[in-house]
Amino acid sequence: MIRGVGKSMRMKRVIDQAGVSVICALDHGMTSPQFLEPLADIATRTAEAVAGGANVIMMSKGMVRLAEPSFAPTTSLALLLSASGNPEQGEPEIVQIAEVEEAARLGAGVGRACESHGIPFIAEAEFPTTYASVDELKQRYGFEYLRRNVRLCGELGADIIKTNWPGDEASFRRLVEAANGIPVVLAGGSRLEDDELLRRMESAMSAGAIGCSVGRNIFMHRSPEAITRALSRVIRERWAASKAIGALQQELGTVAAR
DSSP states (O other): OOOHHHHHHHHHHHHHHHHHEEEEEEOOOTTOOSSSSGGGGGHHHHHHHHTTOOHHHHHHEHHHHHHHGGGGGGEOOOOOOOOSSSSSSOOOEEOOOOOOOHHHHHHHHSSSSOOOTTOOEEEEEOOOOSSSSSSHHHHHOOOHHHHHHHHHHHHOOEEEEEEESSSSSHHHHHHHHHHSSSSSEEEOOOOOHHHHHHHHHHHHHTTTTEEESHHHHHTTTSHHHHHHHHHHHHHHHHOOHHHHHHHHHHHHHHHHHO
């Protein structure tokens, strides 16, 4: 009973009062084939994402020590418990590097094999690598690879399923249907133009997503706070992508003029 209450309390931070989740993934130091320069200042990237409206920050156990002061009281920590071995390979080896107990001690709201600890579990139903374009990955692995993995995550007990953009809204709706009511968030994937990112997000929300999990398209942006705010507007306030793009461009113009 107590564990069930603990999980429910954590879920209220992961999925906020609006029923959505804006996750900023800052865990790429453990998955990227190369070091990504913007992550050199993890505390600033965290502060920017939180200021823009992210309610969940995903990162490693080592970086939490540096970024914790940038968390708001309502910000949830999603702790990544794995890293990529041989990340330069086409299909890197995934290695577990932390335990659920560590996630609980660090205050995380997310982990793996978490039911007995009362911690929500975000599972990634993704292509083997996300360091390539959607078209390339879809051509190589096929839509059914994603759909089967979405269902598998649900079968294994995921509380939230993170998955890739399959190429169009109708296909994403089929992924949501495969989850059978388990909340689904859209992964940001490789770097995109702002308008494409926001249009995908609008389509995903229309197809039944509850939010996003975006990393590179936030922390590698020239204004991480502004693009997070634009995503938050599409997700929380259900702005049309065109409206969010206009507001983003205006904000970026103001930033550039400073």
